Amino acid sequence: MxxxxxxxxxxxxxxxxxxxxxxxxxxxxxxxxxxxxxxxxxxxxxxxxxxxxxxxxxxxxxxxxxxxxxxxxxxxxxQRKERLSFPISRRTRFSQGLGDQARETEARLLAKATVPVAGDVAKGLKIDPGALCIQLDLVSSADGRPVSCSTSFFPQSRFPAMAEEFERLRSITKAFAAQGLADYVRISTELVARHADAGELALLRLSPGAIVIEATAINADPEGVPVQFSRTRFAADRVKLKIET
Amino acid sequence: MxxxxxxxxxxxxxxxxxxxxxxxxxxxxxxxxxxxxxxxxxxxxxxxxxxxxxxxxxxxxxxxxxxxxxxxxxxxxxQRKERLSFPISRRTRFSQGLGDQARETEARLLAKATVPVAGDVAKGLKIDPGALCIQLDLVSSADGRPVSCSTSFFPQSRFPAMAEEFERLRSITKAFAAQGLADYVRISTELVARHADAGELALLRLSPGAIVIEATAINADPEGVPVQFSRTRFAADRVKLKIET
DNA sequence: TATAGTTGTCTATATTAATAGACATTTCGG
DNA sequence: CCGAAATGTCTATTAATATAGACAACTATA
CATH class of the missing domain: 1.10.10.10 (Winged helix-like DNA-binding domain superfamily/Winged helix DNA-binding domain)
Structure with a gap:
């Protein structure tokens, strides 16, 4: 070497x-x-x-x-030297997995909307194209450094108060719980790596030319009914994804 | 958009x-x-x-x-428009997972050696630092296009004929079988994305500035004893990693 | 067969990236 | 307190990147 x-x-x-x-x-x-x-x-x-x-x-x-x-x-x-190890498993949750790697984790809400979905998202959530979903855009940070930004979709019919509950509780897991979903599991994750676009550079405070890992994931309730479709972009130089099978 | x-x-x-x-x-x-x-x-x-x-x-x-x-x-x-979907699960094998996405898959042996291992590799394989391993360097291709290059380590004491069996059978799975290991499972996978280095550019025939996803994986026999430590670099723009939990 | 729409090629110029060398400034150990 | 070793700053030059415009060559179609 x-x-x-x-x-x-x-x-x-x-x-x-x-x-x-x-x-x-x-x-x-x-x-x-x-x-x-x-x-x-x-x-x-x-x-x-x-x-x-x-x-x-x-x-x-x-x-x-x-x-x-x-x-x-x-x-x-x-000055700094880190690469957060990020677990991906059936029980993937953002803050939990980081454990003691960071003193403080935060998920900041960038935008919320109610939108009709189609294509990938509708297919992933197994709902009809055009059905309404709550869309949440988040930036997640550990110790004040942005680690990932994500866009998530939740079926509005089942989780009408998703945006409000998230704002109150500042956690997807807790917002689910507040709406009667005590547990959920990851049923699908797809990963792609590419250069960050301008929006991601700004959100994640990356230097141009940087790489993001895009994880497209679907979470489902214990019966297997999809409850969340998310597309998360990780700052590649800040994380290591650890797949647990 | x-x-x-x-x-x-x-x-x-x-x-x-x-x-x-x-x-x-x-x-x-x-x-x-x-x-x-x-x-x-x-x-x-x-x-x-x-x-x-x-x-x-x-x-x-x-x-x-x-x-x-x-x-x-x-x-x-x-001319081309593809991104091979690459499954990662407990039963990850290269050629199988690609299924009908490619007509023809190939794993070419670049180099073989017997080397003492230390650090990450020894720890991953749960053997003493300095113990000998068979090292195999491969380039895997689908339909003639290189998809990944990898470096694998196998404990020499248990699989002394790994290199020869691989050359004969052109498959890790079959080479394991020929040495008495009928089945193995993936116990750990870690992913990191970064820019390709010069060697990878050449091996994978990438254009400079391209991205690779580096997967560090450990396979074990059914009893959980590690049998293979591998570091595989995928050409990021040619693959999509699909995590199956 | 004319013509609109497309890629190919050429020249010229300005800006950015990289090299080269010289020397100033600061830190730290003998 | 001197000198070695390190970063900071400056000037000058060359190579690569980007812009600009003009026109040639080719394709498809009305």
Whole structure:
């Protein structure tokens, strides 16, 4: 694993961004744990085979994310180093799974609406196209850092007060419970990874070019009747999805 | 969904690459299914708010991937449009799960070695650090297109002939069977998404800047004793991972 | 067969990314 | 308190990216 780390030219991705991504990866892999510092700029420039200024651009981007902090004369220190491990199982819930990985989790409501659904959503919820659903858009954070943003649909006929209950209780699980659904399970999850779009960049406070993992999931009541269709976009560099079978 | 698609400047990702990524996404979303063609360059340039030449660079990249083909006077036709759905469950196997999605699947052996393992691998396999394992590096393809590349470790003491059996039978499942292990199950899968490195770009024939999903998995025999530790990198734009709980 | 609509090619220019080198400034240990 | 090692700042140059416009070449159709 001592090979020169690879950056490529003329790919449409600036060298400084490729290098920033690689350093971010090394940090979360714990490669620099012994010192708690990023190697000196000249060393990195040598490893990547680029000019020191290019490395400085990469480090500036990481400093802008709050991941590292450079101190003149000393070096560049690692400020944060995390990748939340996120369980996906039949009993997936946002806040629970994080357990003691974060001191504080929060789900903020961005938007609520009552909309007719069709296509994927209607099919997933096994309801007729055009039927009304409550739509909730959320951003979930751990320790103040956004981790995911999601759009969920709930059949209005069954959960007419979903939006209000969520605002009151600030938890999907509790909002379900308040409307008579004590338990639910994940029956389907599909994952796709792609570049974040502009809206996601803003919501998740990502730097452009960042990656999101999009999880399309369906939750159902114990009888198997779908109760929630959700599309959650995780900031890929902040999470590790752990599948429990 | 009629909003102008967003591209951002000065992000370290060239506009033509951002646009190529967005068009690729639209293609796999089926946005152009009615015509089977990408909209004209001038229309795309308007949508993205860039010069036509910039769109042409994006389309040239996609043509280079074999995703589209431009024909002078007619337009730019979509050549391929797929995303293999890849099941992940207790019974995950490569070729089986793809079912009728591909006519032909292949696993090619890149390298074999006997190596002492440590760290993650030893811990995952529940063996002592320094114990010997058979390491197999594979590239898996469906219909001639590489889908994933993987590195697997098998305890040498239990499966001494893993490499040879795999070369003979061209299947992990069959190689296990030939060494007395009739059945195995997935006990752990962790997913991370990141940019592909140079080696992966070459192996999976990806265009630079592409995304891979890295799945770190452990398979065990029916008694729960780990038999395989694998790290598989999927070409993110070619697969959809379907988690079955 | 004319023509509208499309991709292909060329030239020119401006902006951004990357390299190169020099030197200032700060920190820390001997 | 000196000097090695690190980051900060500046100038200059080259290469890659993006814009702009004009026109050629090809396709389909009215």
């Amino acid at each position: 001592n090979a020169k780390k690879a950056v490529e030219r003329q790919t449409g991705v600036a060298l400084w961004r490729q290098i920033a991504d690689l350093i971010r990866l090394s940090i979360s892999n714990g490669d620099y744990d012994q010192t708690g510092m990023v190697p000196p700029e000249t060393v990195l420039a040598g490893q990547f085979g680029v000019n020191r200024h290019t490395v400085r651009s990469a480090l500036a981007a990481l400093a802008n994310e709050g991941l590292v902090q450079a101190i003149q004369g000393r070096g560049t220190m690692i | 009629n909003a102008k698609k967003a591209v951002e400047r000065q992000t370290g990702v060239a506009l033509w690459r951002q646009i190529a990524d967005l068009i690729r996404l639209s293609i796999s979303n089926g946005d152009y299914d009615q015509t089977g063609m990408v909209p004209p360059e001038t229309v795309l340039a308007g949508q993205f708010g860039v010069n036509r030449h910039t769109v042409r660079s994006a389309l040239a990249a996609l043509a280079n991937e074999g995703l589209v083909q431009a024909i002078q006077g007619r337009g730019t036709m979509i």
